[in-house]
Amino acid sequence: MTGPRYTKLVASLPSTVPFVGPETQERARGQKFAARLGANENVFGPSPKAISAMQAAVPDVWMYGDPENYDLKQALAAFHGIRPENIVVGAGIDGLLGSLCRMLVSDGTPVVTSLGAYPTFNFHVAGYGGALHTVPYNGDFEDPSALVAKAHEVDASLMYFANPDNPMGTWHGADVMQEMIDNVPDGTVLCLDEAYVEFSPEGTAPAIDTDNRNVIRMRTFSKAYGMAGARVAYAIGHADLINSFNKVRNHFGMNRASQAGALAALEDQQYLAQTLSDVRAAKERIGDIVRRFGLEPIPSATNFVTVDCGKDGDYARALVGALIDQNIFVRMPFVAPQDRCIRVSAGRPQDIDLFEKALPLAMETLK
Amino acid sequence: MTGPRYTKLVASLPSTVPFVGPETQERARGQKFAARLGANENVFGPSPKAISAMQAAVPDVWMYGDPENYDLKQALAAFHGIRPENIVVGAGIDGLLGSLCRMLVSDGTPVVTSLGAYPTFNFHVAGYGGALHTVPYNGDFEDPSALVAKAHEVDASLMYFANPDNPMGTWHGADVMQEMIDNVPDGTVLCLDEAYVEFSPEGTAPAIDTDNRNVIRMRTFSKAYGMAGARVAYAIGHADLINSFNKVRNHFGMNRASQAGALAALEDQQYLAQTLSDVRAAKERIGDIVRRFGLEPIPSATNFVTVDCGKDGDYARALVGALIDQNIFVRMPFVAPQDRCIRVSAGRPQDIDLFEKALPLAMETLK
Numbered sequence: 001m002t003g004p005r006y007t008k009l010v011a012s013l014p015s016t017v018p019f020v021g022p023e024t025q026e027r028a029r030g031q032k033f034a035a036r037l038g039a040n041e042n043v044f045g046p047s048p049k050a051i052s053a054m055q056a057a058v059p060d061v062w063m064y065g066d067p068e069n070y071d072l073k074q075a076l077a078a079f080h081g082i083r084p085e086n087i088v089v090g091a092g093i094d095g096l097l098g099s100l101c102r103m104l105v106s107d108g109t110p111v112v113t114s115l116g117a118y119p120t121f122n123f124h125v126a127g128y129g130g131a132l133h134t135v136p137y138n139g140d141f142e143d144p145s146a147l148v149a150k151a152h153e154v155d156a157s158l159m160y161f162a163n164p165d166n167p168m169g170t171w172h173g174a175d176v177m178q179e180m181i182d183n184v185p186d187g188t189v190l191c192l193d194e195a196y197v198e199f200s201p202e203g204t205a206p207a208i209d210t211d212n213r214n215v216i217r218m219r220t221f222s223k224a225y226g227m228a229g230a231r232v233a234y235a236i237g238h239a240d241l242i243n244s245f246n247k248v249r250n251h252f253g254m255n256r257a258s259q260a261g262a263l264a265a266l267e268d269q270q271y272l273a274q275t276l277s278d279v280r281a282a283k284e285r286i287g288d289i290v291r292r293f294g295l296e297p298i299p300s301a302t303n304f305v306t307v308d309c310g311k312d313g314d315y316a317r318a319l320v321g322a323l324i325d326q327n328i329f330v331r332m333p334f335v336a337p338q339d340r341c342i343r344v345s346a347g348r349p350q351d352i353d354l355f356e357k358a359l360p361l362a363m364e365t366l367k
Numbered sequence: 368m369t370g371p372r373y374t375k376l377v378a379s380l381p382s383t384v385p386f387v388g389p390e391t392q393e394r395a396r397g398q399k400f401a402a403r404l405g406a407n408e409n410v411f412g413p414s415p416k417a418i419s420a421m422q423a424a425v426p427d428v429w430m431y432g433d434p435e436n437y438d439l440k441q442a443l444a445a446f447h448g449i450r451p452e453n454i455v456v457g458a459g460i461d462g463l464l465g466s467l468c469r470m471l472v473s474d475g476t477p478v479v480t481s482l483g484a485y486p487t488f489n490f491h492v493a494g495y496g497g498a499l500h501t502v503p504y505n506g507d508f509e510d511p512s513a514l515v516a517k518a519h520e521v522d523a524s525l526m527y528f529a530n531p532d533n534p535m536g537t538w539h540g541a542d543v544m545q546e547m548i549d550n551v552p553d554g555t556v557l558c559l560d561e562a563y564v565e566f567s568p569e570g571t572a573p574a575i576d577t578d579n580r581n582v583i584r585m586r587t588f589s590k591a592y593g594m595a596g597a598r599v600a601y602a603i604g605h606a607d608l609i610n611s612f613n614k615v616r617n618h619f620g621m622n623r624a625s626q627a628g629a630l631a632a633l634e635d636q637q638y639l640a641q642t643l644s645d646v647r648a649a650k651e652r653i654g655d656i657v658r659r660f661g662l663e664p665i666p667s668a669t670n671f672v673t674v675d676c677g678k679d680g681d682y683a684r685a686l687v688g689a690l691i692d693q694n695i696f697v698r699m700p701f702v703a704p705q706d707r708c709i710r711v712s713a714g715r716p717q718d719i720d721l722f723e724k725a726l727p728l729a730m731e732t733l734k
Contacts, residue, residue, distance in 0.1 A: 003554070045428075058425070059418050062408050063406075064408065106375070186369045187372050189371045250458070251385060
């Protein structure tokens with residue numbers, strides 16, 4: 001028997017996952033995590049209004065969601081001062097990145113990203129056969145001018161930049177970003193992943209310009225709006241690029257209750273402000289705690305703190321393992337020299353209490 | 368400015384949608400439908416236990432869903448008497464069909480389906496550059512032996528068959544299906560879409576054989592379980608084929624509340640039995656009504672009745688339009704000679720009441 005004849009590309013792909021889920025680790029360890037601070041989920045959760053809206057919509061899930069995401073796009077357009085035709089809604093940024101790669105990347109297409117940036121983007125680039133070209137971080141920052149230079153050099157069709165950055169939490173101001181945008185090569189699309197932008201200081205996001213054919217911005221309800229498991233994100237761009245998603249997207253792929261939840265979450269900007277304040281306080285506390293034990297928090301414009309452990313990757317990996325042994329779910333950057341760090345998501349006071357107790361115990365086991 | 372450089376394939380694709388959503392029509396008409404009987408949604412809705420489970424999970428959507436869908440796969444494996452490694456869970460059959468096409472179809476890959484079968488499958492085949500070969504229906508039935516012959520003839524990598532069939536509602540028994548399975552060419556994967564199989568008589572589904580590398584079965588919570596807007600479906604197949612989905616799927620793409628809802632729905636087989644009985648009664652009533660007005664219901668093993676209007680496609684299209692004018696959402700088959708029919712989903716008594724009132728008024732306008 002021949003069995004299935006996979007495409008040449010798919011046959012060549014490894015059967016990897018971009019991330020191992022915390023549940024997988026819980027099952028392997030036979031124990032639930034006491035604090036879930038590894039996936040940059042927003043432990044403060046969705047707005048109570050979003051929760052109510054989703055719960056109220058649940059009995060209606062016998063109906064497919066509106067494939068046009070009309071109401072949500074209208075609200076998002078008003079919120080950003082743009083037009084609905086500049087917005088495509090999808091089931092998380094991961095899904096939108098997949099569609100974007102499908103549109104722009106095929107066998108050998110040059111794509112540029114930072115070495116150690118978001119692995120799921122790389123998963124999609126590989127999945128469509130692209131040739132990934134990477135540029136190292138500059139210190140703990142993604143390097144806009146080096147990325148632009150690389151895009152010119154390799155004639156990239158697509159480049160990826162996260163601002164603020166994950167996994168480092170660092171960020172560039174709008175002026176730097178605007179300069180990067182202005183220098184994107186003709187024929188290159190810059191995917192600006194702004195999943196964490198709501199957490200960043202005023203003046204981080206450059207102005208939205210939907211006339212620019214070469215930039216697509218990604219935003220999500222997974223982070224600041226606390227709805228990672230509801231799977232709602234959106235991309236903003238030129239109407240032609242946005243409309244092209246209709247060629248490939250899963251039109252009836254949106255959860256109906258999530259559509260209602262995102263709409264309610266967007267309307268509750270007061271709750272968002274409270275979350276941002278709670279996250280800020282949590283990050284300060286994480287910073288204080290790690291400093292007390294001789295580690296250095298890297299300034300962060302996200303909902304997590306990347307902590308410089310001051311040693312090598314082996315030490316940080318061991319510390320992540322030791323924290324997991326203490327029932328605290330954390331992760332860390334994959335690539336040197338950033339892998340000298342661990343990454344701790346901003347949690348509720350009770351989550352940070354647990355981290356505070358676990359950290360010295362975990363460090364003790366490494367002595 | 369060059370703008371984005373789309374792949375050659377994507378540049379060639381039309382910006383179409385497989386289906387226009389009812390909400391789009393409602394917005395165009397400035398009026399909500401009184402009865403929503405066009406998308407084969409299950410108006411009887413999810414089990415109350417599934418509703419409760421989803422509502423209870425909503426506050427937890429700050430967490431991503433388990434990317435392994437572990438609990439649901441365990442439950443489905445026990446339900447079907449198979450192993451979890453033979454199951455992949457996805458956000459609806461549409462999403463799984465997309466992944467399957469991505470795995471097996473690239474530029475010019477021959478694919479076989481029935482002329483007039485599920486348009487979203489065709490959307491995905493075109494979206495990955497496949498060459499679609501079609502076989503006409505035999506009467507109002509998909510034609511297994513003609514499809515198998517065509518798959519041999521064109522050396523298809525993939526063939527699609529829905530049993531029971533949509534849009535006609537007709538079905539073949541397990542013996543016919545088993546014969547088809549036995550004759551699938553080596554190197555061809557038969558995608559057996561069983562979205563409606565719970566509605567079908569005993570003896571419709573052939574035995575599940577997870578040793579067979581050439582068959583993948585698609586099942587969903589969208590139809591009999593009444594959860595179309597929750598986006599949960601699964602595929603059953605050989606472990607190698609199932610594992611290959613990990614190369615391309617959106618690992619963190621599942622809604623966390625939907626995972627809980629599907630689990631609860633599966634456990635409530637009593638509610639499912641009630642739904643099946645309600646759907647049966649609704650179909651009988653639809654049959655009685657259309658007969659009274661000189662139309663002929665085609666026997667159906669699904670949750671809809673395809674109604675032979677006895678005239679041509681122009682008449683049926685006009686009747687669909689006239690029913691929509693009466694605020695009743697219905698659809699119809701796209702391709703002749705099946706387009707002599709309209710398709711009415713099984714609704715609650717109050718939905719069928721509205722259809723009963725609207726049908727003669729709609730027919731009157733066509734005289």
